[in-house]
Amino acid sequence: MMKAFILLLPALALALSPFESKKPNYFDTSAYDTKVGKENVQAAKNVKIKCRQVCDKKVYKEQKISEAVEFYKRTRNY
Numbered sequence: 001m002m003k004a005f006i007l008l009l010p011a012l013a014l015a016l017s018p019f020e021s022k023k024p025n026y027f028d029t030s031a032y033d034t035k036v037g038k039e040n041v042q043a044a045k046n047v048k049i050k051c052r053q054v055c056d057k058k059v060y061k062e063q064k065i066s067e068a069v070e071f072y073k074r075t076r077n078y
Contacts, residue, residue, distance in 0.1 A: 043049045
């Protein structure tokens, strides 16, 4: 009985009591919020910048598709 108590002593010492509550895992992510800055607010209101972002996304997507097609054409010939 004494051996079991000695073996379980570290576990009992580190265990939480049923009345204790764990601290919540809350992290303040306000430092990562980049949409609050003055420049970003002005850019969000600018129509030219919005259009440029959309156009760049379309061009990038089309470029990736064309690269994939070229890759499969090259590998298919071998």
